[in-house]
Amino acid sequence: MNEFQFGDKIRHILNQGLSLDSRKAARLQAARELALARRRPEPVGVVASAGVWAGNMVGDFGGWTGLSLRLLAPIAMLLIGFGAIYTWQQNQRAAEVEEIDAQLLTGDLPIDAYLDRGFQNYLKTRAAEE
Secondary structure (H helix, E strand, O other), X not given: OOHHHHHHHHHHHHHOOOOOOHHHHHHHHHHHHHHHHHHOOOXXXXXXXXXXXXXXXHOOOOHHHHHHHHHHHHHHHHXXXXXXXXXXXXHHHHHHHHHHHHHHHHOOOXXXXXXXXXXXXXXXXXXXXX
């Protein structure tokens, strides 16, 4: 008979409500309180419990594998983020160039006027005045 079967039999007998003398009842109560005291988990601080929670959520990776995963995952996310920002900026610059080209091609002035240095100086002084 193992511990679980023995404990189950005792629980069953106690649930039947045997009439015990006060000495045996006191011993059983003391044994029960001792067992419960040993079974209760010790209180854990907030910081330690947060660490345990995070370890359970992510999983405990030990050794070099865990270190490399903890180090490489944020670096990979940063590189992906930087790549996305760079691509977005390049698309914005291309859109600006396209807008300028469209304005040049649909404007009243011929393209050769924009190549003239004097006209460029005129545009700069006009923009400064406005």
